[in-house]
Amino acid sequence: MDPDPAQVRAFVLAAEELHFGRAAERLSISQQALSKRIAALESRLGVRLLDRGGRGVRLTEPGTRFLGPARNALNAGEAAVAAVRPAGRPLRIDVWGHLFAPMRTLGRIAERSELRLELGHGRDLPSVSAALLGHQIDVGFGRVHPPVDEGLTQRLVRLEPVDAVLSADHPLASEPHLRPDRLRGSLLWTPGPLDRLDFLRRFADRFGIERHTSGVNLGLDHFAAQIAADPTCFSLFPPDCPLPDVPGIRSIPLLEPMPLYAWSLVWRRDDPSHLLAPLLAALADQARRNRWLEFDPNRDWLP
Amino acid sequence: MDPDPAQVRAFVLAAEELHFGRAAERLSISQQALSKRIAALESRLGVRLLDRGGRGVRLTEPGTRFLGPARNALNAGEAAVAAVRPAGRPLRIDVWGHLFAPMRTLGRIAERSELRLELGHGRDLPSVSAALLGHQIDVGFGRVHPPVDEGLTQRLVRLEPVDAVLSADHPLASEPHLRPDRLRGSLLWTPGPLDRLDFLRRFADRFGIERHTSGVNLGLDHFAAQIAADPTCFSLFPPDCPLPDVPGIRSIPLLEPMPLYAWSLVWRRDDPSHLLAPLLAALADQARRNRWLEFDPNRDWLP
DNA sequence: AGCGATTGACAACCGCTGGTTGTCGCCGGT
DNA sequence: ACCGGCGACAACCAGCGGTTGTCAATCGCT
Numbered sequence: 001m002d003p004d005p006a007q008v009r010a011f012v013l014a015a016e017e018l019h020f021g022r023a024a025e026r027l028s029i030s031q032q033a034l035s036k037r038i039a040a041l042e043s044r045l046g047v048r049l050l051d052r053g054g055r056g057v058r059l060t061e062p063g064t065r066f067l068g069p070a071r072n073a074l075n076a077g078e079a080a081v082a083a084v085r086p087a088g089r090p091l092r093i094d095v096w097g098h099l100f101a102p103m104r105t106l107g108r109i110a111e112r113s114e115l116r117l118e119l120g121h122g123r124d125l126p127s128v129s130a131a132l133l134g135h136q137i138d139v140g141f142g143r144v145h146p147p148v149d150e151g152l153t154q155r156l157v158r159l160e161p162v163d164a165v166l167s168a169d170h171p172l173a174s175e176p177h178l179r180p181d182r183l184r185g186s187l188l189w190t191p192g193p194l195d196r197l198d199f200l201r202r203f204a205d206r207f208g209i210e211r212h213t214s215g216v217n218l219g220l221d222h223f224a225a226q227i228a229a230d231p232t233c234f235s236l237f238p239p240d241c242p243l244p245d246v247p248g249i250r251s252i253p254l255l256e257p258m259p260l261y262a263w264s265l266v267w268r269r270d271d272p273s274h275l276l277a278p279l280l281a282a283l284a285d286q287a288r289r290n291r292w293l294e295f296d297p298n299r300d301w302l303p
Numbered sequence: 304m305d306p307d308p309a310q311v312r313a314f315v316l317a318a319e320e321l322h323f324g325r326a327a328e329r330l331s332i333s334q335q336a337l338s339k340r341i342a343a344l345e346s347r348l349g350v351r352l353l354d355r356g357g358r359g360v361r362l363t364e365p366g367t368r369f370l371g372p373a374r375n376a377l378n379a380g381e382a383a384v385a386a387v388r389p390a391g392r393p394l395r396i397d398v399w400g401h402l403f404a405p406m407r408t409l410g411r412i413a414e415r416s417e418l419r420l421e422l423g424h425g426r427d428l429p430s431v432s433a434a435l436l437g438h439q440i441d442v443g444f445g446r447v448h449p450p451v452d453e454g455l456t457q458r459l460v461r462l463e464p465v466d467a468v469l470s471a472d473h474p475l476a477s478e479p480h481l482r483p484d485r486l487r488g489s490l491l492w493t494p495g496p497l498d499r500l501d502f503l504r505r506f507a508d509r510f511g512i513e514r515h516t517s518g519v520n521l522g523l524d525h526f527a528a529q530i531a532a533d534p535t536c537f538s539l540f541p542p543d544c545p546l547p548d549v550p551g552i553r554s555i556p557l558l559e560p561m562p563l564y565a566w567s568l569v570w571r572r573d574d575p576s577h578l579l580a581p582l583l584a585a586l587a588d589q590a591r592r593n594r595w596l597e598f599d600p601n602r603d604w605l606p
Numbered sequence: 607a608g609c610g611a612t613t614g615a616c617a618a619c620c621g622c623t624g625g626t627t628g629t630c631g632c633c634g635g636t
Numbered sequence: 637a638c639c640g641g642c643g644a645c646a647a648c649c650a651g652c653g654g655t656t657g658t659c660a661a662t663c664g665c666t
Contacts, residue, residue: 002312002381003380003383005305005307005308005380006305008383019613020613020614021613021614029654032614032615032656033613033655033656035616036615037653039615040652045388046387046388049387052614052615057613057614062387065386066383067384067599069382069386070383072379072382072383073379073383074305075375076372076375076376076378076379077305077376077379077380079372079376080369080373080375080376081306081348081564082440083368083372084352084369144597173462183483228538257657258636274349284551291657323643324641324642331628332624332625332626333626334642335627335628336624338645339625339643339644343624355642355643360642360643554630578633592625592626607643608666609664609666610642610663610665611662611663611664611665612664613660613662613663614641614660614662614666615660615661616659616660617656617658618655618657618658619655619656620653620654620655621652621654621655622653622654623650623651623652623654624649624650625651626639626647626648626649627646627647627666628645628647628648629639629645629647630643630644630645630654631643631644631645633641633642634639634640634641634643635640635641635665636640
């Protein structure tokens, strides 16, 4: 019987990393799943491929012998699909909205499926809509607030919670979590003109919070430094996005309600390009696996 | 993502046969399953590989382009496992019992797993037991009647129904099925000395049937010719084994009760050879898939 | 030594994939 | 026009392969 390429790839990665956890990470599965895969491969081959000693992982002799042919087999497989896959042009996609790492979701999607993306950056929904209708891009990704332009469709693909991020000197800095209305005394610092940051505006309105707009967006490090320096300010930031390594900054989950940022895709309704389908499928898959679309009106807040 | 080798192999076979049914047969799966596999592969590649017209199946242009690399990928996979699989010696196995095609079960097993078997033929259980204990063979396959020799273990692997086979001139020849006791007027013809054909003897005893033994076993064609020539005789034969193409011969299912022939494996209890495990696993697998081990005492008869 | 952190294995659970059987529609030959 | 052969479609179900939760062993740090 043919070896399962998923198992073979698991072995190759484990052999490269010599570390189950990291190899699993690269496959974006759990360490346990990777362990099972390799165990299954070893049992099918009837040979131990890796020595798991207390001190890390090492290749056994048969493991060494297997590694090369295993890589060849994987390459041959990919060559086979490449032989039929019409390369096609990459999918042109523009991202907009809350400035911080808005495309890490897309980045992960793109590297896990074999989609080819060409990422751009739009200023806001209207500018991206215009680019779509002008055929400069194929898809837009950001927070959609209705009504969307005629001729465009949208689909919600991810609901993402946000943390409050504030200085270590802020009075609330040591709370384990916060109700949004407890931020009422603080100033919501927004890195850019507020009319482009619809979510922040609505958040402030909903919870009665004062806003302070700095004129210009100088990037993530500057943002973090600003927050760290001013104990009267705070801002919002997604928890699964690594904060820049600035001392004196805290990230605190918001609960009751938990504010959710809604990411959607927008595209021309009549787009005949078949490039979109794989992207939608990959996003739907990730959404299911990571429960990106769970919404409980009693628990969550959505502008 | 890597292509699933099961799907690729399905495509390669279908491309060779240009016929879904035959390709499915070679994979020993159903035609529907093969159809789904190929559809899944096509959908994953986003390309149609085969044209299914009313007049047979034909390769599309992308299909032609894919075929070669696909074969390479499969070969590379097999080369990889061959690189670690210690070839080892083949498993020596002896078969005995009711003379007709007793090893077609094993044959199918052997060709579907990548076991290497060395088939021999023993006269009866005692002779095979002796060969086992003398280390001339590793496993025996046949109908085991207790007590089995000290130092040997056995496992039941298949229950197989038997048909009555008789001449077209036999009075019961046009029945759709028979109760075994309706054969009481006929002679059970046994191709060989009855003491080696324990099943036939017990069958005759149980249903009160007279036996007639021809001295010597002259092979399957001779057997069929004998039966066809004598309308007072009948014998027993497994229904899924093709009868030789002799005119005037009928095979009729037996019901109420349905007699079952019990095939078992026998081996040395202390055999340290790891060669046995895959065989047992493959047989267990086939038994599950084909319901080889279903037994209902109200419906079936087992000597 | 003792403690905590790290790392892989094991168990329970579960949704989905890929198999099965049963049936249908289409095409071509007689 | 009918019949037979072949592939597609539908419904169903077991098992695989993933997840989370825990445990045991080892190593480094105090």
